[in-house]
Amino acid sequence: MMQFRNPKPISEIREEEKIGEKARIEQLEAQLAVEKADKLTTMEAVAELYEMIVTMQGGTS
Numbered sequence: 001m002m003q004f005r006n007p008k009p010i011s012e013i014r015e016e017e018k019i020g021e022k023a024r025i026e027q028l029e030a031q032l033a034v035e036k037a038d039k040l041t042t043m044e045a046v047a048e049l050y051e052m053i054v055t056m057q058g059g060t061s
Helices: 010-057
Strands: none
Touching: none
């Protein structure tokens, strides 16, 4: 005999999945924003180092 582990109606389960998907999307978007900020910070640091090296060499590009 088949036993059901989750007696909730399928519509309620689907709604919970949607909420879970929305929360996951929000989480991923927040992580992406942090990664973009980190990448920008890294790029700015590299640009500053490049400018310092060029200045120390006495040249211009």
